[in-house]
Amino acid sequence: MSKHHVTTTVNGEPAEFLCEPHHSLLDALRDELKLTGSKEGCGSGDCGACSVIVDGRLVCSCLMLAVEADGHAIETIEGLAQGEVLHPLQRKFLEHAALQCGFCTPGLLVAAKALLDRNPDPTETEARYWLAGNLCRCTGYDKVIRAVLDAAAEMRGE
Amino acid sequence: MPKMSYAAPATIPEAIGLLANAAGLAKVMSGGTDLLVQFRSGRTRPELIVDTKKLPGITGIRVTDDGFVIGAATSGAEIGECAALVQAWPGVVEAANLIGSTQVQGRASLAGNLCNASPAADSVPAMIAARATCVVVGSKGRREVPVEDIVIGPGRTSLARDEFIIAFHLPRRPAHAADAYLRFIPRTEMDIAVVGAGVSVTLDAAGVCTDARVALGAVAPTAVLVPDAAAALIGHTLDEAALAKLDAAARAACKPIDDKRGTIAFRTKVAGVLARRAAAIAFERAGAR
Amino acid sequence: MTFIGNKSDLKVVGTRPVRPDGVEKVTGRAAFGADMAMPGMLVGKIKRSPHAHARILSIDTDKALALPGVKAVVTATDFPDIASEEAFVGEGPMNFRDLSRNCMARDKALYEGHAVAAVAATSSAIADAALDLIEVHYEVLPHVIDVEAAMAPGAPLLHDDLFTQNTEPAPAKPSNIAKRVHFRLGDIAAGFREAEVVVDGRFTTQPVHQAYIEPHACIASVGADGQSQLWGSSQGQFMVRAYCAKLLGMEISNLRVIPAEIGGGFGGKTVVYLEPLALALSRKSGRPVKMVMTREEVFRASGPTSGGVVEVKIGARKDGTITAAQAVLKFQAGAFPGSPVQPACMCAFATYDLKNVDVTGYDVVSNRPKVAAYRAPGAPIAAFAVESAMDDLARKLGMDPIALREKNAAKAGTKTAYGPVFPEIGYQQTLAAARNHPHYKAPLGPNQGRGVATGFWFNIGGESSAAVYVNEDGSVNVVSGSPDIGGSRASMAMMAAEVLGIPVEHVRPIVADTASVGFTHMTGGSRVTYATGMATVQAAEKVVEQLKQRAAMIWDIPPDAVEWKDGEAVPAGANAGGFDPLPLAAIALKAGKTGGPIGAEVSLNAQGAGPGFGAHICDVEVDRETGYVKILRYTAVQDVGRAIHPGYVEGQIQGGATQGIGWALNEEYVYDAKGRMDNAGFLDYRVPVASDLPMIDAVLVEVPNTRHPFGVRGVGEVPIVPPTAAVGNAIRDALGIRMHHLPMSPPKVRAAVDTGSG
Numbered sequence A: 001m002s003k004h005h006v007t008t009t010v011n012g013e014p015a016e017f018l019c020e021p022h023h024s025l026l027d028a029l030r031d032e033l034k035l036t037g038s039k040e041g042c043g044s045g046d047c048g049a050c051s052v053i054v055d056g057r058l059v060c061s062c063l064m065l066a067v068e069a070d071g072h073a074i075e076t077i078e079g080l081a082q083g084e085v086l087h088p089l090q091r092k093f094l095e096h097a098a099l100q101c102g103f104c105t106p107g108l109l110v111a112a113k114a115l116l117d118r119n120p121d122p123t124e125t126e127a128r129y130w131l132a133g134n135l136c137r138c139t140g141y142d143k144v145i146r147a148v149l150d151a152a153a154e155m156r157g158e
Numbered sequence B: 001m002p003k004m005s006y007a008a009p010a011t012i013p014e015a016i017g018l019l020a021n022a023a024g025l026a027k028v029m030s031g032g033t034d035l036l037v038q039f040r041s042g043r044t045r046p047e048l049i050v051d052t053k054k055l056p057g058i059t060g061i062r063v064t065d066d067g068f069v070i071g072a073a074t075s076g077a078e079i080g081e082c083a084a085l086v087q088a089w090p091g092v093v094e095a096a097n098l099i100g101s102t103q104v105q106g107r108a109s110l111a112g113n114l115c116n117a118s119p120a121a122d123s124v125p126a127m128i129a130a131r132a133t134c135v136v137v138g139s140k141g142r143r144e145v146p147v148e149d150i151v152i153g154p155g156r157t158s159l160a161r162d163e164f165i166i167a168f169h170l171p172r173r174p175a176h177a178a179d180a181y182l183r184f185i186p187r188t189e190m191d192i193a194v195v196g197a198g199v200s201v202t203l204d205a206a207g208v209c210t211d212a213r214v215a216l217g218a219v220a221p222t223a224v225l226v227p228d229a230a231a232a233l234i235g236h237t238l239d240e241a242a243l244a245k246l247d248a249a250a251r252a253a254c255k256p257i258d259d260k261r262g263t264i265a266f267r268t269k270v271a272g273v274l275a276r277r278a279a280a281i282a283f284e285r286a287g288a289r
Numbered sequence C: 001m002t003f004i005g006n007k008s009d010l011k012v013v014g015t016r017p018v019r020p021d022g023v024e025k026v027t028g029r030a031a032f033g034a035d036m037a038m039p040g041m042l043v044g045k046i047k048r049s050p051h052a053h054a055r056i057l058s059i060d061t062d063k064a065l066a067l068p069g070v071k072a073v074v075t076a077t078d079f080p081d082i083a084s085e086e087a088f089v090g091e092g093p094m095n096f097r098d099l100s101r102n103c104m105a106r107d108k109a110l111y112e113g114h115a116v117a118a119v120a121a122t123s124s125a126i127a128d129a130a131l132d133l134i135e136v137h138y139e140v141l142p143h144v145i146d147v148e149a150a151m152a153p154g155a156p157l158l159h160d161d162l163f164t165q166n167t168e169p170a171p172a173k174p175s176n177i178a179k180r181v182h183f184r185l186g187d188i189a190a191g192f193r194e195a196e197v198v199v200d201g202r203f204t205t206q207p208v209h210q211a212y213i214e215p216h217a218c219i220a221s222v223g224a225d226g227q228s229q230l231w232g233s234s235q236g237q238f239m240v241r242a243y244c245a246k247l248l249g250m251e252i253s254n255l256r257v258i259p260a261e262i263g264g265g266f267g268g269k270t271v272v273y274l275e276p277l278a279l280a281l282s283r284k285s286g287r288p289v290k291m292v293m294t295r296e297e298v299f300r301a302s303g304p305t306s307g308g309v310v311e312v313k314i315g316a317r318k319d320g321t322i323t324a325a326q327a328v329l330k331f332q333a334g335a336f337p338g339s340p341v342q343p344a345c346m347c348a349f350a351t352y353d354l355k356n357v358d359v360t361g362y363d364v365v366s367n368r369p370k371v372a373a374y375r376a377p378g379a380p381i382a383a384f385a386v387e388s389a390m391d392d393l394a395r396k397l398g399m400d401p402i403a404l405r406e407k408n409a410a411k412a413g414t415k416t417a418y419g420p421v422f423p424e425i426g427y428q429q430t431l432a433a434a435r436n437h438p439h440y441k442a443p444l445g446p447n448q449g450r451g452v453a454t455g456f457w458f459n460i461g462g463e464s465s466a467a468v469y470v471n472e473d474g475s476v477n478v479v480s481g482s483p484d485i486g487g488s489r490a491s492m493a494m495m496a497a498e499v500l501g502i503p504v505e506h507v508r509p510i511v512a513d514t515a516s517v518g519f520t521h522m523t524g525g526s527r528v529t530y531a532t533g534m535a536t537v538q539a540a541e542k543v544v545e546q547l548k549q550r551a552a553m554i555w556d557i558p559p560d561a562v563e564w565k566d567g568e569a570v571p572a573g574a575n576a577g578g579f580d581p582l583p584l585a586a587i588a589l590k591a592g593k594t595g596g597p598i599g600a601e602v603s604l605n606a607q608g609a610g611p612g613f614g615a616h617i618c619d620v621e622v623d624r625e626t627g628y629v630k631i632l633r634y635t636a637v638q639d640v641g642r643a644i645h646p647g648y649v650e651g652q653i654q655g656g657a658t659q660g661i662g663w664a665l666n667e668e669y670v671y672d673a674k675g676r677m678d679n680a681g682f683l684d685y686r687v688p689v690a691s692d693l694p695m696i697d698a699v700l701v702e703v704p705n706t707r708h709p710f711g712v713r714g715v716g717e718v719p720i721v722p723p724t725a726a727v728g729n730a731i732r733d734a735l736g737i738r739m740h741h742l743p744m745s746p747p748k749v750r751a752a753v754d755t756g757s758g
């Protein structure tokens, strides 16, 4: 059981880490790269708190081996804001009070970003289905969905 | 956590060699959405994971003269983005796209869905109804196998230990042909099918069914092809009598279990309901072409 | 401060500023329980019983200890065997002896997942390997899961020293029935004789989990001199401190508990599980120990709430006046006594102004994880039965369901069956708002139905501490002892800003550790905005007094000649002198020269919390062939006293309603024949997902609680009370069939369609 040396890009920056073959990408992000914004709510793909974008695709980082990240580009919640400037989704989450405890929030924001990257004008139903893999136990989703749709509208310039 | 090693071979012979020569349990991995969950919970303890995703041709969809070749590890998300496939095989695509969340779609593959050998796998009834075949490679060579011959029981496949699937083949569609897949789950998303029903039909110009395949999931130890259900449709338009016969044939094919996801009685009734509803969608789609 | 009756006098309260901890949370920087690391830290893991009920014959830890990298193993023998003693900081009843035995099994494992040993090792993989090396020999005992089976004579006994409390005559033999509770008002027999119409029913509910998304997590570090730090997420750092100190025999001042951000609790983080074990492992290994539960452990070994059986009978006159209301409630407590049957009995008929009431409850142990508080503990279980029966009564009387409730509604002066007389409450206003809501009159299609149900929760006050400090530049810090689960920091900052008359952005709140602020009871019982809010308001008022004094000093006039207005000191009138207003920042700048730092701390025991009421309207569409129930529209009306931050109040209501919908439709613990949980994960423990729901219209009715300066009532718990019955009543409306058993999952609904009864 030797460690793998993994070279990736995280939020646009080159990143390297060592990992055991059984480590998940989530383990590597949190424990090796100290990017603890991605959360572990289940470790089994059911809650979406660990959502990251790999080469443009939304995935659960708990369901991907860390070694698989080699040579791929990863986006996490830590890369959503541009420096001091919050992403419109982040701003709208705050304005709409779309978070209570905030534990699901990083995953929801990353998933919502993946949605808007692909579909700048989702319907409520599309947003709800896209985000169905992101459990939130606090909000009942109402304000989350409103925030996502409002951010989309703002980004479309409406 | 058991000791485990990981390999991502670049060629098929290399992959076969790794599987053939592994000392302990070796597992092929595509998207890992079943394998890694089972690994973490201790349900499977492989000593070696062979990741297929670096193999040539293992992902992506090619349109050929005989239909479609879908790389075994192609993700559900990619499958849903292939317009030609969506047009020709809407039922297979909707089944593949029902697997898990958006996140799971980013990784989950047809090969994994099939070879995990869960009776509830969503894409399997749809692929069986579609007469899909798979290309299997191993140290004894290459063979093409109907999808329904792969799974032999819950968690068990007919593949040898050094065999794995590299691609699926879906035939070309004649005119007035279409398929549909429906499943029942207690929520709208993030559930495993309590019942699944795939229906593929070909109609003549008058809307009479000339060919049909009906397959059910989660009602028996493996997904089942139900010839009686197909027979109920062939030679008929979508009338009440045909639907009633279809419903009865679907129910008769059920040998389900009582478990946390549904009772025997419930699964049996819903199998009939979904077969009818999926047939209605397939007929409507076929008629519209 | 006196109550501010006029809403237009408020500048900050009632607005929707961005919460102060918001940016941290949307950028992933907020540190939750598992996000902390310490140098040299070990990983702690728990060995759990695979059996529902078993005697522990021996535990052999030698092989595990011999494994390189394993630094400590603990079992029950590492903890003092504590005598029975009621705990005082919890939300529900709690006994320290039971708590200790729940954290680590002693003699017997009482449920699958019960901790029997714990290890600390240098890596997660080594800790896992060590768990496999711990050998536990069990004598497997017969188990009992169901509440009525546990009550039956001859049932397997969990505790041979458990004698039912509060029965006459006192029982001679032990049983699984821990306690009987009984509330009575008037003459129930006479009430039923007076009744012209009677409805009754037997309703059952299954245990459901709080299902916060953040699993329990902590890091403990015990020093060689006994001084210890514990960092972790919970609903109360002082609760964690008190419980751990007791369980480990520590002096309280030696344990400093630092609250992490908490990823949801809903009552489930009002007890300790990992914390005492992490401390014990740290003490034994001499290194910091981090422990994080897996999701599976959360389900198997942390508290769900009770399932229960409720028999209800209501009699009324033809005009709708209820003459008698009776209920018997039997609740599973899990492995140790302490189900929320008592509050459930108290809440059962609390929404109604009744003459004759009789409610009996039983607290029953069985081989399941010990229940923990869950949002309005017990009330939703009682409400499912009572509000379903009320719907049946309305139908039998041919009355509109809201009209029936209005006819019998509790109001100021209503005497409750459990004793107190209601002060000013907002139930009638809530019902009227529901009746007038456009939703209530909207047309329905085929296979659709509409249900209404209402609910009540006491809300509590209690002990809280807060401090307000003015900084040199006039900005302000608010320090409180209440963990912030849903935006309470925002409320604290807003209330302080309101009193000080400054923009809320100048007020920065923090949640302090147990050594940095006075004792504060847990975040639970919908008490934080009320009680900690009151402490904050009083501290801010003290600061205002100081500011006035300082201004008086600067102007050299008497302090009572100074007034505080909009964040500035102004002369009280023409006689006081012609001074330019002194803004807070100007006074702060001179603090050093006028007597030193400006700030105030308040610790109080808040009384007079105001009860809350809700009325929910739910539309469903039922697929008769599959039993699938779709929620089409949902409106939740609630008397919130006064909303400090309406956005977060709405959020509480929407979230509570959604949890109730999950409870109604799909959530449940499923057990196999051996008493093992069969669905310990989010795939099969089905909480609502985004696509399951419509928008939830939260309607805020404001009937202020005059005991709080801004009129606050607790709002967090009421919204989970009505949904189960609202959904059930909607299904009744759509199908013509009354559903008696939760969850009303598709197989049950389809079976009800087939048999004509639910």
Ligand SMILES: Cc1cc2nc3c(=O)[nH]c(=O)nc-3n(C[C@H](O)[C@H](O)[C@H](O)COP(=O)(O)OP(=O)(O)OC[C@H]3O[C@@H](n4cnc5c(N)ncnc54)[C@H](O)[C@@H]3O)c2cc1C
Residues within 6 Å of the ligand: A044, A045, A046, B027, B028, B029, B030, B031, B032, B033, B034, B035, B036, B037, B052, B072, B073, B098, B099, B100, B101, B104, B107, B108, B109, B110, B111, B112, B113, B114, B115, B116, B117, B120, B121, B122, B123, B159, B163, B164, B165, B166, B190, B191, B192, B193, C683
């Ligand atoms: C949250 C969640 C939700 C889910 N929801 C659904 C759902 O709705 N419907 C559903 O059907 N499934 C669902 N699944 C299960 C899973 O996602 C699917 O079965 C998926 O298609 C598996 O594909 P994979 O590529 O991830 O398989 P992997 O995990 O990579 O592999 C699964 C199995 O197939 C074997 N295998 C993989 N590739 C090959 C190959 N090329 N040749 C031979 N054997 C191979 C592996 O050895 C393993 O035994 C869900 C899973 C999760 C985590």
Ligand code: FES
Residues within 6 Å of the ligand: A039, A040, A041, A042, A043, A044, A045, A046, A047, A048, A049, A050, A051, A060, A061, A062, A063
């Ligand atoms: S932690 Fe990855 S989906 Fe829950």
Ligand code: FES
Residues within 6 Å of the ligand: A098, A099, A100, A101, A102, A103, A104, A105, A135, A136, A137, A138, A139, C213, C263, C264
């Ligand atoms: S805000 Fe708490 S889980 Fe979503």
